[in-house]
Amino acid sequence: MSNAAGSPAASARPTFELREAHAHIFQLGRSLRMIELSGCRSGAELLDAFAQARQQNADTAPLLAQGARPESWNDPDWPSLAAFDRVTGDSPALAWCFDYHALLANSAMLALAGIDDQTPDPPGGMIQHTPHTPHTPHTPDGHLTGVVYEAAALHVWNAAPEPSKTDRPDLLAAALQALDEFAEIHDLKAQPWLGPVLNRVLPEHAPDTRVVLYPLLEDLDATLATRSAWESDNLRLGGAKVFVDGTLNSRTAWMLHPYADGRPDHPQGTPMMTPEQLEDAVRRCDAARLPLAAHAIGDGAVRAVLDAIEKVGPRTPGFRIEHAEVIDAADVSRFVELGVIASVQPCHLLTDIEALRKALPDRLERVLPLRELIDAGCVPGRTLLFGSDVPIVRADPADSILAATARRRGDMPACEAITPEQAITSNEAWAAFGVRA
Numbered sequence: 154m155s156n157a158a159g160s161p162a163a164s165a166r167p168t169f170e171l172r173e174a175h176a177h178i179f180q181l182g183r184s185l186r187m188i189e190l191s192g193c194r195s196g197a198e199l200l201d202a203f204a205q206a207r208q209q210n211a212d213t214a215p216l217l218a219q220g221a222r223p224e225s226w227n228d229p230d231w232p233s234l235a236a237f238d239r240v241t242g243d244s245p246a247l248a249w250c251f252d253y254h255a256l257l258a259n260s261a262m263l264a265l266a267g268i269d270d271q272t273p274d275p276p277g278g279m280i281q282h283t284p285h286t287p288h289t290p291h292t293p294d295g296h297l298t299g300v301v302y303e304a305a306a307l308h309v310w311n312a313a314p315e316p317s318k319t320d321r322p323d324l325l326a327a328a329l330q331a332l333d334e335f336a337e338i339h340d341l342k343a344q345p346w347l348g349p350v351l352n353r354v355l356p357e358h359a360p361d362t363r364v365v366l367y368p369l370l371e372d373l374d375a376t377l378a379t380r381s382a383w384e385s386d387n388l389r390l391g392g393a394k395v396f397v398d399g400t401l402n403s404r405t406a407w408m409l410h411p412y413a414d415g416r417p418d419h420p421q422g423t424p425m426m427t428p429e430q431l432e433d434a435v436r437r438c439d440a441a442r443l444p445l446a447a448h449a450i451g452d453g454a455v456r457a458v459l460d461a462i463e464k465v466g467p468r469t470p471g472f473r474i475e476h477a478e479v480i481d482a483a484d485v486s487r488f489v490e491l492g493v494i495a496s497v498q499p500c501h502l503l504t505d506i507e508a509l510r511k512a513l514p515d516r517l518e519r520v521l522p523l524r525e526l527i528d529a530g531c532v533p534g535r536t537l538l539f540g541s542d543v544p545i546v547r548a549d550p551a552d553s554i555l556a557a558t559a560r561r562r563g564d565m566p567a568c569e570a571i572t573p574e575q576a577i578t579s580n581e582a583w584a585a586f587g588v589r590a
């Protein structure tokens with residue numbers, strides 16, 4: 154993540170209360186305990202960091218690391234799988250690349266994830282092999298290198314052993330401490346156990362913080378059944394979350410038009426829900442008097458959510474679209490007409506500028522149209538909310554303020570801004586982080 158410090162947009166913080174509208178609190182707690190690789194300048198230093206961590210850990214404890222920047226090393230290759238296995242042994246081990254689009258896994262971790270030499274690439278992901286013979290996506294040859302990308306990296310991460318239940322309170326307390334500049338935090342994929350554990354952690358570690366939980370729709374019934382036991386003045390169930398598409402970086406966000414460099418099998422990305430499933434999700438939430446929070450990144454997914462809400466006409470307020478990174482011109486005013494909240498994370502623009510130019514060269518003017526959303530009637534802090542998606546990126550509001558006002562990184566010339574017409578003012582951007590009645 155580019156550092157916003159020193160840029161004109163990193164203006165003084167306001168005195169009103171701030172909200173982080175899209176966080177993953179438990180994952181942040183986990184990431185705070187991971188081995189930090191951002192200081193490593195070579196593959197050898199990465200191996201040293203793991204060797205040190207292994208000495209300090211029990212033999213079987215997983216070794217999880219983040220922050221590797223191979224492209225900034227003199228030799229930009231990840232260490233070999235054999236070398237990584239030598240220092241990590243039988244403990245499952247993985248090292249995330251700083252942007253979470255790739256990771257290096259050892260053999261024990263790959264085995265846990267069920268990946269071997271013959272495993273085909275998953276949709277939206279790639280499993281790297283040694284180049285003994287030319288690699289083609291569907292007929293893997295050569296051997297695993299341990300490096301996996303995008304959806305394959307997420308698959309490996311999901312197979313990593315979770316911290317024990319008894320560690321949860323400490324991890325949550327550390328995460329809340331890291332987010333202590335926010336008066337209100339929304340968790341957008343709340344585990345069914347999160348409410349009960351936060352109910353015990355909040356009074357001691359963050360008594361002034363309000364937390365709002367959005368479990369996955371499939372966990373909603375279980376969460377509804379327990380909510381009376383853990384909801385409090387500063388902890389409540391906010392709604393349910395669904396995933397309507399993938400991500401721009403893996404070209405799996407659901408687009409109205411093909412990507413310039415899309416996947417041959419899915420040139421417009423990969424819808425993850427049908428219109429009928431979406432309407433059903435809207436109905437289920439409305440019946441529980443809760444809003445739906447729909448992950449929709451591409452303009453196709455955004456439209457599908459708006460269509461479902463329009464068709465069903467829920468009576469519950471607060472339905473929201475998470476991310477909404479690309480919005481077709483025809484859909485901007487529908488947010489206001491349908492009362493749908495745009496919950497966006499402008500900070501991602503800072504790291505995605507190059508990828509966006511490659512993927513959407515002729516649709517760049519539709520990326521985060523913040524100026525249009527406000528001009529159409531979205532109210533910052535009420536129906537236009539800012540967040541970060543921490544720990545995917547850091548939760549420093551200055552990053553989103555910079556992205557929303559300058560539409561580029563602080564070290565870029567103004568001419569490289571992505572659609573500067575969509576910039577908003579610093580006051581408007583801070584207001585989108587503000588808690589309004």
Ligand SMILES: [Zn+2]
Binds near residue numbers: 176341542
């Ligand atoms: Zn998220």
